[in-house]
Amino acid sequence: MKSAISFVLVIWTIIAAGCANLHTPITNQDKQKLLEKRFQGYWDARATNLKEAYQYELPYQRYINDFSLYKKLVVKTKKGTKAQIVKIEYPHLNIAIIQRRMIFGKKQSLRKDKWIYVDGQWYHRYYQSVLPPSNMEEAQFQ
């Protein structure tokens, strides 16, 4: 009998914990952690696997341009290139502008990244990087 009660209690605790987890609102800290993780994942993929990087891109950009076109617009970064976050700004609750430092050997360059938070996930906004930038925005975010 005792073991049955303890079993029910354990199950109840698990269910209650699960429900509590469902109702816990996502904090800004969680959002930022998620963003940092996505940022690293994306730039790692940009150097190794463009198909994987494509999955990080904004859903509407993927809706307009399929992967075959994406490959023509975006170039792989050199293997061994590291991306570091310098600063994150939030002009809107669901928009993050990251200032990133790209490091390759002794070479370093500063660029920006735009990330959009949609339905619990951060997505990267890509700019074409094959042709020279056509405007200021492209120059900063390429």
Add this chain to the structure above:
Amino acid sequence: MIRFLIFVIFLSLFSQSTFALDIMIKPSKNYNQVSQADIKAMQEYVKRKYHLFLYKKSAKDAVIDSRILSNEYFKKRLFTPIEKKKLQIELEMRYADKYIDYLQRKIKIPEKVLKSYYYDNIEKFRTHPEVQFIRYRFNNYKDAYTFYQDLLLSKNPKKIIEKYHPKVYQEPFVKITKLKEPYKSFVQSQKSGYPLPPIVVKKNVYDVFYIKNYKQENKYKPYEKVKKEIEDLLYKQTFAKRREEILKKYRDR
């Protein structure tokens, strides 16, 4: 013999149906007979082309008028075969586009796609500032101008208004983007409580506008309100791609 005739009729029907669109245009004998559908079609045409609403009677008259004139055009044999071909091609192209649009709209764009567009282009959905005017009307320029100058210097517009007795019109709030020139260029950002120089409306009619309120709402239109707009935009952007995909399916059949 009858069998042969049936065969010929069947063959002619079949040969016609091999065209995408077969147009037959001939002068109408009873152009006074206007159906309800004709009237509705005319109303829609005028609304789409001229942004005007036509009452039923006017729409009926417009149908008859255009029928009389176009009948004459056909009777005089001015409608050439090349013109018919052009019309056919235009119609085929229009309905081809309509078909793609119809197929596109059958597939719902996922919320995630729409939302991501919304946030990426959120500045496009910012609400515009609004202003509210009071319009003072004068019948001579001198009064209008001195009134304007007095208003510029005065801190109590009420006193000046009592002095001049102009006609006063309280205008509702209007978006700055909707204002026409020269009014638009005179409106100063974030400022209210000042007049605009007199404007000549017509002979002996002069208006002085006074900016009563300036409302700068630093807000964005909610996603639900612009969702349809985004959907249309994305349909347009992917139209050529979808067209190619759909055509490929038909070509491969």
